[in-house]
Each structure stands twice: as structure tokens, then as C-alpha cells.
Amino acid sequence: MRSQHLKATLLITAAAFAVGAQAQQDSTTAGIEAYREALQDGNPADLYVDSGAEIWKKKAGPKDASLEKCDLGLGPGKVKGAYAQLPRYFKDTNKVQDLESRLLTCMEKLQGVDTAPIIKAGFNSPQKADLVALSAYVSSESKGMKVKVSLAHPKEKQMYDLGRRLFYYEAGQYDFACATCHGQEGKRIRLQDLPYIPSAEGAAKGWTTWPAYRVSSGQMWSMQWRINDCFRQQRFPEPIYASDVTIAISSFMAGNSNGAVMQTPGIKR
Amino acid sequence: MTFNKKTTVALSLVAAMTAAGTALAAPPALPKDGSWGPGAGNATFDAMMQSGFQTRGIANVERLKQDPTQELCSNPVTAYSEKNAKLREQLQAANEATIKYPADGKLMGDWKNGEKIAQSGKGLTWSDKAGEANGGNCYNCHQITKKELSYGTIGPSLYNYGKLRGNSEEIVKYTWGKIYNAKATNLCSLMPRAGAMGVLTEAQIRDLVALLLDPESPVNQ
Amino acid sequence: MNTNTKRFDRRQILKAAGGLGIMAFGASMSPMAFAAWNKAAFEAKSLSDVYGALGAGSPSNSGDVQIIASDIAENGAVVPIQAVSKLANTEQISILVEKNPSALVCLFNLTADVLPEVTTRIKMGQTSNVTVLVKAGGKYYTATKEIKVTLGGCGG
């Protein structure tokens, strides 16, 4: 099916060329679409899904326990569909948590792991590698399911509202906010389409395709990593891993995406 | 703009093929009074920002402090509201006052260098080092030369910029000012204030002006 | 895989690579009994040097060889390529990138049971012609397509 589709997309490319000079822009766009389509087959993120599933089951930490009893919101050990409903409010921590902050909670509680060094470590470090693989695995277990993020609890609505305010927050020498690039419909940076995140469709384009394997760096990126690099390019200081800043912006994107189908883990340029 | 529309049509065609797109529910609307919702007032928001960011490399937490222009433009509801008309006028004048012209009066440099600056997206992130030349980031948002296919569309196309406008003294000065501080002419412009914020040097701006206005530049060919 | 073909290949390599042939033999001692890695072909810079090292001579262009790939790659680090041969008795499919530091990217030896098409992903340093070289019935054929490599993303 994939290759059928690819061929169809390539036909579009050819057709765009046939139209002639008018369409340099269109042919570039179609060519890029064909490229992205071809990438979908054989996503190296699958390698991380497998290793994440192993890490999930592996005993570790001072308590020599696995994460198999971790409650991601649907009850202890329930992974299927959990990612499509995150971030969410958790009673035990009295906090709204995204996947990665919740995994840290589970590592602390179930395995007795001190997570402070993990929070501090860079995304390329071995300490973060487990979380990246786990996010590939957990997100894969929501593939094909609809985003269902609750904004019913006051803390969930608050996190969403804080995220929206952050989205428009302009600062630094470049006067950049998330909204600078993601606040209009139909724009792109270089050749990358920029989803309009305040809309449901735009938010879903981003939210339902991360975590993702990035071919440009040959790396698997978790959502936290994605957000971290957005703020880097915004010329902001660094968002602290799993801090409320990161969860707020995730709540904004996820809350806007409700009803869209998860395609995780994705593959990106 | 026609070509944006065309792009959108092409994309939505492909999107329609990719997924049976069902309409999604509209996200919650922003409060009309310009507030952010009961839980996202100033105190809570500031506390989140302070605890959520850390200095890394040259990107220090001081950067989170907003100047009045940034503060006004950070609220899509009130940025253009009636009651802020006066404030907008004041801020625009303040931005205009930042524009400095070179002492030697030379506003046009080398377009070839300008092209390199326009291509570069480097500068001022926490992975950049202090003292390194910053890039102009121009292609991120603008079409400039015909040859570079990888250009953004957040800003208008600058292809034939000089050919369409000529390079009278007035146009050269206007162009310099636009690069130096885009907020002097359009307060909540999405374009960085490259000169006023110290992103680009005078010499770099000179080269960018040449890229746009030099008749020899590929922009005008 | 047809052992006669293999032996023929190796002799060709020896001829092309001269003294370097010994190194090609070194690789063939691998206990997994792979085909000998053709060092001379992978180190050759130009298309014609690769053809020489493979014993392909000057292959002719053929409409029965196809390259299915997008015209533009958003990133040169990963360029998906499908190489297809419609030629009878296709025994080998190679992918070459003219402007890469070494042109030969990969070479697939297909047994008679394999359908003559392979999909893989290659690196391209810059916009370049990509050539698929097919060996069928002992003869070599090519198809060539330009793929543009663009600079994506907003970073420096």
C-alpha cells in the first residue's frame, strides 16, 4: 500500500513538472511530499520501540524492579492507549504530567532511582537514552488511537492555559515566541511546513507525530527533546527537563489535538 | 497571496490522500478580555517561567525578561486593541529611535557576502559560542534569490526587491532601517530587530542591503 | 548465488585493482562466507573507476532499469531509493552517487529467486546524479536520475 501511494505521489510530482514553469514551487512541494512519503516505509524508530519495550521489562535501580507496574494514567501496567491521553492529572503526585515526567515518577517510586542526574543529563547522554527509547515504546502502543486529553480537572485546564500563554510569549534578542513560526496558517520555514498550533489540525500535525526518528541527525527524539530544541532555536534559555514549562506547552498542543489519530512514533527530516 | 494558496491546495490534496481527514473539534477560544484564563495569571505564569528555564551557555535566563514591545506583542487579543493605540504609537516611535545609520554614510556593501549571511541560520542559541558571527536567518522566512529553493514563507518574497524599487537614497535608507529594526514600521512584525538587538553588525547589514539592492545581485537578475 | 559468476567477478577485480587484489582476498576470509567486499570498487572516486573495478566496462543506458525516488531530498543523510530492473537474469543491482566522495554506495547480489528490485536509503553529500547499475545476463546496464538535496530546517 505504501509503495502504491508513493508511486501516486511521484506521479503527482511528474504531473507538476509537466505543467511547466508556473509550478517551480508546486514541484518542490510535491517533491518534498514524495520524499516524506518514501521515508514512512521502514522507520528506524521501530528499533527504539523494541529496545524501549525491553527497558520497560528490565529490573533496575536500588529496588531491583521493572517499570511494568508503572501507572501511566490507565492503571498500573496499562500501556496500551496511555500515550494518547497524556498529559493528564495524577492524584498521587497532585500534578499534571506528560509521559516523560510520569516515567521519572515511576523510576523514583518503583525502582528507587534518583532522577535528579537524569533530569540534568543532556539528551545525547546514556541517562536520557532509556527515556527516549521508553517514549518510543509507550507512544507506539497508542498508534492508531485517538488523542483524548482531558481538560476537565482544574489543574489540567490551568496547564493548558499556561501553555497557551507561553506559546505567545515573545522574548530574547530575536523577539521569538512559538507563535512567531507556528501562529499562522500555511507558512513554512525553509522547506518545512509550519503547523498552525492554535488550530486542532495544526496542533495534531505536530502532536500526533512525535516522538519521532529524525533522519537529519539519525536520532530518536522524544517530545521533551523536540520541545527543548524548539526553545533553543527560539534563542531562549534551556527549558528544564520535565518542568512545568515543557508540560504546559505539551498540554496546549495535546489539548488542541483531541480527536486526531496518533501516528507515533513518527519519522521526520 | 496566490502562491500560498496554491501550496495549501497541493498540500491538502496529499493530506486528503494520506488520511481520511475527519474534522476535529475547535480548541477552547482565548478569553475576549485579553486575560489568559483563571489559572494562568501573572504570578502563576511568572513562577512557572522562573522555575522552568535554566541558563545554558550564552543563553541566560535574563533573556526571558521582556521589553515593552515584546510584552505588548505577546498577547494576540490586546496587541491590536483600541485601548492600546496610544501605547503602540509610543513604542513604534521608540523603536524608530533605535535605528542608527553608519557614521561614514556607506549603506551598501558586498552582495556576495550578503548572500552568505542570508543563508546562515546560526547565532545566539545555547549551542553557539559568544563572539561568533551571527547569521541573518533570512532564507528561513523569505524567498531571496531564484536559485535557492529552500526558503521560508513567513515573510514576503524579496526576489527582485531592488529591481522593483530601484536603489534611490530613500529606498536604501528604508531598507537599512527595515533590517535594523523592523518594529519601527510594523510594531508586532515577526521579523527580528537585527541591528537594534545586536544580532547583526553594521558591516553585515551593509552586505544584506547590497544583496537586496545591488543591480548585480542575483536578487535583481 | 551462482559461484561461476562470483569467480568471474573476483578475477575482474584483480585485474582492475592490480596489487590491491590481495586486500580484497583478505576480506573474503570472513568466517561468515560473504561475498568478498570489493574494496577497489568502494574506494573508486568516479563512476568510470567504479565500473572498471566491477568489471562493468562502459555500461549502456537502458529503459528497463528504473530509479524510483523523489526529485528532491529534504535531507541528504537519508535519501530513499528504489532500484528496479525489468531485465531478464538480473543478478546484481548497484547504486552510485556521482558526486559523493566515493561513488559506489551499495551493491546487491541477487539469486534467481529474488525479484529484481531493492529499496534502501543512501547518503548524498549534495545534489547529484544517482545511477543504478544492473548486471543482467553478464552484461551491465544503467539508469540515471538527478536528485536535488536541499537545506532544510532553520538551524545553521
Added chain:
Amino acid sequence: MANPMKIRAANKDGVTEIKVLMNHEMETGQRKDSSGAVIPAWYINEVKVELAGKTVMTAEWGPSVSKNPYMAFKVKGGKAGDKVVCSWTDNKGDKRTDEATVS
């Protein structure tokens, strides 16, 4: 030690489609690290695929195959339950063999 491959193999109408994803850096030897030193070339150079005990394909690769290599091809014959075995060696002599069952 090298990380496992992901092999998928499915038979449809008498043709077995084999898709393999490998875990490998595929370092070109052209890149430099942050201190300016050249990162040595490190890449898979030989690949072999067996279906039901018979070698169906061998490949020779250079460093221009993408990181975390992917290849897909089709073989006439094979049936559900057959074993697919894929092996690679890299230029440092590291090896990896994994298998999967045709579905």
C-alpha cells in the same frame, strides 16, 4: 555489542517480502568531532540474507548507506513459518545475526 535488527517478512501470493532495519552508525570517516579530529569510518560492509536455510541475497555496502540502514526486497517462494536469517559484518569486524519468521 551491536544492537538487534528488526526483520519483517510476509508472504503474499507466493512472494515473500523481506524488510530489514539495522542498528548501525554508518560513520563515513569524513566527519570531524567537536575537537576537530576525524571520526573514523565505521560501517556495515557485508550483508547476507537467508530464507528457509538458503542464501537469497548478499550485499556489499560502503559508508554512504544511511545510518540505521534499511533494505527491502522480494523473494519468489517461501511460506509462512519459514525462517529469515540476516547477518552483517562491519569494517571493524563486528557482526550481528538476527532472525524472524515469515508471516
